[in-house]
Amino acid sequence: MVADQALRGLDRLELPTDQSQSETRRLGRKAWAAAWPKLLALALVLAVWELVTLTGWKKYVLKGPGPVLSDLWQQMQHEMLWATIGWTMRSALTGYLVALVIGSVVGMLVARIRPLRAAVGSIITGLQTMPSVVWAPFAIILFGENNSAILFVVILGAAPSIANGLINGVDYTPPLLLRAGKTMGLRGFALYRFLILPASLPAYLAGLKQGWAFAWRSLMAAELFIAIIGQVSIGQLLFADQEQSDFTGASTVIVVIFVIGIIVDMVFTKADLALRRRRGLLDPAAAT
Amino acid sequence: MRLTEVSKAYGTGASRLLALDGVSLTVADGEFVCIIGASGCGKSTLLNLVAGLDKPTSGAIDTGGRRVGLMFQEPALFPWLTAERNVELALRARGVPRSQRPAVTAELLDTVRLGGFADKRPHELSGGMRQRVAMARALALDADVLLMDEPFGALDAMTRDLLHDELERICAERTLTVLFVTHNVREAARLGDRVILLSSRPGRIIDEYTLPRHGQRRIDSPEVSEVAARLTDRLREEVGRHGS
Numbered sequence: 001m002v003a004d005q006a007l008r009g010l011d012r013l014e015l016p017t018d019q020s021q022s023e024t025r026r027l028g029r030k031a032w033a034a035a036w037p038k039l040l041a042l043a044l045v046l047a048v049w050e051l052v053t054l055t056g057w058k059k060y061v062l063k064g065p066g067p068v069l070s071d072l073w074q075q076m077q078h079e080m081l082w083a084t085i086g087w088t089m090r091s092a093l094t095g096y097l098v099a100l101v102i103g104s105v106v107g108m109l110v111a112r113i114r115p116l117r118a119a120v121g122s123i124i125t126g127l128q129t130m131p132s133v134v135w136a137p138f139a140i141i142l143f144g145e146n147n148s149a150i151l152f153v154v155i156l157g158a159a160p161s162i163a164n165g166l167i168n169g170v171d172y173t174p175p176l177l178l179r180a181g182k183t184m185g186l187r188g189f190a191l192y193r194f195l196i197l198p199a200s201l202p203a204y205l206a207g208l209k210q211g212w213a214f215a216w217r218s219l220m221a222a223e224l225f226i227a228i229i230g231q232v233s234i235g236q237l238l239f240a241d242q243e244q245s246d247f248t249g250a251s252t253v254i255v256v257i258f259v260i261g262i263i264v265d266m267v268f269t270k271a272d273l274a275l276r277r278r279r280g281l282l283d284p285a286a287a288t
Numbered sequence: 289m290r291l292t293e294v295s296k297a298y299g300t301g302a303s304r305l306l307a308l309d310g311v312s313l314t315v316a317d318g319e320f321v322c323i324i325g326a327s328g329c330g331k332s333t334l335l336n337l338v339a340g341l342d343k344p345t346s347g348a349i350d351t352g353g354r355r356v357g358l359m360f361q362e363p364a365l366f367p368w369l370t371a372e373r374n375v376e377l378a379l380r381a382r383g384v385p386r387s388q389r390p391a392v393t394a395e396l397l398d399t400v401r402l403g404g405f406a407d408k409r410p411h412e413l414s415g416g417m418r419q420r421v422a423m424a425r426a427l428a429l430d431a432d433v434l435l436m437d438e439p440f441g442a443l444d445a446m447t448r449d450l451l452h453d454e455l456e457r458i459c460a461e462r463t464l465t466v467l468f469v470t471h472n473v474r475e476a477a478r479l480g481d482r483v484i485l486l487s488s489r490p491g492r493i494i495d496e497y498t499l500p501r502h503g504q505r506r507i508d509s510p511e512v513s514e515v516a517a518r519l520t521d522r523l524r525e526e527v528g529r530h531g532s
Contacts, residue, residue, distance in 0.1 A: 007401055008401070010446065010450060011405075011414065014414030015414060177366065179358075179364070180360070180365075183339055183341065183357070183429075185429070194366075194377055195366065199368075201368070278368065279409070279411065
């Protein structure tokens, strides 16, 4: 059939042609493209730090990157640092997961039920603007100096962002897709399951990412405030260095906090990119 | 399918806008009816009403229990699902058992000649292909009536021309009743068994043309051009009324 053939030809012409490079070369180029800005940033930070040290400013306290990094290297040989990181990461993860559940459930309810929206919606936004460190004294009064107090602060820090992400996602479901879904006969729960939730995934993911950043900040604030007997956390390590005016030690801890933050952020960025690629939201020209 | 004195108004008081005013229309089974009109004639409103997405202010719409599928100018596919899954979801929403879905999905994609593209996501397909997936999805609802809201409006002329052939073939194979909204007079003259002309603000039926069918028409045939010219003149007259 002529029309059939013409249609097939048109389909073929309209699809992008496959520019297949060798797979290893492509991967290598990709890895390099991802790595060089980070390496450059690292070099810049170290250079500025070294320069400040060389000017002799606060020269009895300030140490250059050399001593700090070698201190970090030494501490990495000991189990103590890893145990501390392990403990803190456990708190972070526990608090974040609870915040994830609470934030998602509250977000879902607020997005679905209109009267809740007006009342709870503004509370959530209000909570989001609260600096989480102010919850620390409150948590100590409520729970005492223990892990519950720390988790409380983390959850209050992270849950509002996660809830807000989900609410935004539901709000921004394209009306055209809603019309299409309703024409298909999707109603009630099915409409949420098959259309609104998948459609809100990008905004939800953004909320999760922001929620993690808030959780991590809240955790550091809480750990600085709340000392649990017999348990060393990253925050308490930093606090001890402050008490002993140990610049090198404090810098080492800050580097550790920074690196953990960056690694987790990379995971979220990867997930976000994968999602956008799947949905064709990436400009192929900009992605390379 | 019968529409009786259907009116639709939006808003109240001074800002009240009458979109449709007393539209009565009877469409026979298997008939291809094109609705044309200038901007603001309530074409899309009419389709929304027939699809049941909106309620008329007055009047009645009787689809006689026929299933209604709706297609838009944009394909409105779910971007997170592959072509196959998009079609399958419509089957699922209709309650087709899981075991039958893959076969029906494959058959529908074959019908729109997209057999080899089942696992592609919408953004990996061209505009014409997406619109065909949307057509497969509308057919998945097992619709007897297909409502099409300028479905090929965003496509280039070549693709549109080929999709006209395809649509005609599919309608003949499945004895579909079609209400096809367009602002393109040639498209209406090419496809319709009947062309309904709507006035603007409010939308009223002002004219009706029955186009006898002698085999397949071509968009560039003298017959289609002649009808298109007549429709254009009538439309200009109608639009001019608003200018004076």
